[in-house]
Amino acid sequence: MNCPSRLRRLWREERGMVAVMVAAMLTALVGMAGAAVDLGMIYTARSQLQNAADAAALAAADTIITYDGTFIAQVDYDGAWATAQQIAGANQAIGVNLALLESDFVVGKWDPDTGTWVSTGASDNPADINAVQVTVRRDELANSPVGTFFAGIVGVDQVGLQATARAYIGYAGNVPEGAVALPIAVKAEAVLGDDDSPDCGQSLEFHSEPDENAEWTTFFDWPVNDPTVREYASGCRTSPALKVGDEIFVTNGNLSNHTFQALADRFQEEGTDTDGDGQADEWLVVLPVVKSEHHGCSHTVEVVGFAYFLITEVRPAPYKDIVGTLQCGMVIPDSSTGGEDFGARAGHPKLIQ
Numbered sequence: 001m002n003c004p005s006r007l008r009r010l011w012r013e014e015r016g017m018v019a020v021m022v023a024a025m026l027t028a029l030v031g032m033a034g035a036a037v038d039l040g041m042i043y044t045a046r047s048q049l050q051n052a053a054d055a056a057a058l059a060a061a062d063t064i065i066t067y068d069g070t071f072i073a074q075v076d077y078d079g080a081w082a083t084a085q086q087i088a089g090a091n092q093a094i095g096v097n098l099a100l101l102e103s104d105f106v107v108g109k110w111d112p113d114t115g116t117w118v119s120t121g122a123s124d125n126p127a128d129i130n131a132v133q134v135t136v137r138r139d140e141l142a143n144s145p146v147g148t149f150f151a152g153i154v155g156v157d158q159v160g161l162q163a164t165a166r167a168y169i170g171y172a173g174n175v176p177e178g179a180v181a182l183p184i185a186v187k188a189e190a191v192l193g194d195d196d197s198p199d200c201g202q203s204l205e206f207h208s209e210p211d212e213n214a215e216w217t218t219f220f221d222w223p224v225n226d227p228t229v230r231e232y233a234s235g236c237r238t239s240p241a242l243k244v245g246d247e248i249f250v251t252n253g254n255l256s257n258h259t260f261q262a263l264a265d266r267f268q269e270e271g272t273d274t275d276g277d278g279q280a281d282e283w284l285v286v287l288p289v290v291k292s293e294h295h296g297c298s299h300t301v302e303v304v305g306f307a308y309f310l311i312t313e314v315r316p317a318p319y320k321d322i323v324g325t326l327q328c329g330m331v332i333p334d335s336s337t338g339g340e341d342f343g344a345r346a347g348h349p350k351l352i353q
């Protein structure tokens, strides 16, 4: 009876070893599963924090530059701070609504050409501000760190997380239908000074001489001819929505007396009579700014931005000219960030990181 008992003992020993191995493997498996659960939660928390930061920065940047009926840009720091708090607080990271620290709400200036950021603080001057940075946290500073499920076994009970977003409110990169009042495409070099920044307050003449500041446009309508220009000049046709990168038809041909009279009539109709003599003196218009190079023989030019002009004079034949002054520091309503700097600010921001 020796053999069976030895066998039994052997089997018992083997069973014991298997049990130890299974226990070790189970521990490793539970540990890995636990790590996967914790990592998944941290990943979720990070993306929820980033979404909250993005939303708060965008909403705050959308609020910080405001305007009234004159469209002149103004700063609403308090409104932007309140908006950032409200949006962050409406967002959660792992079930916790995100309170925002005022030190995590930073107003500044972003240079899209060099990618540099300068914190400018609560300035009243809209020229000092074109971006908002928001940081949201779940750490020791705010909203408490995220508690782990399993990592506590190895001494990590909680993890501090944060996310930062910047939103940039730049220059108008598009305009809605009807925003462009006249069929005039202004050449970029006509509105830029020596340092390539807009020559604000500069007076420009639009006429039909060979050396042009602008060309007549029919936007997307072909053929680009005097009767079509006249329809836009008189307001019978509404300008289309336009954006940077659009190719529009232009001509620098001499307009007919009839069409220039339509421009003069439109100015009289839409302009403001500031001195009460019955004649219009000022009309604020948004115009597309274009690259001067034509695309081959196609009679089109590329839109690179938008600008405000205060038209002060439209003279029919025999003069046939329009005088306007470049206006800066004004907001084009319902426009998005994306144009070059011709002094007209966008109504809406975009994220820059």
Ligand SMILES: [Ca+2]
Binding pocket: 272, 273, 274, 275, 276, 277, 278, 279, 280, 281
């Ligand atoms: Ca007048």
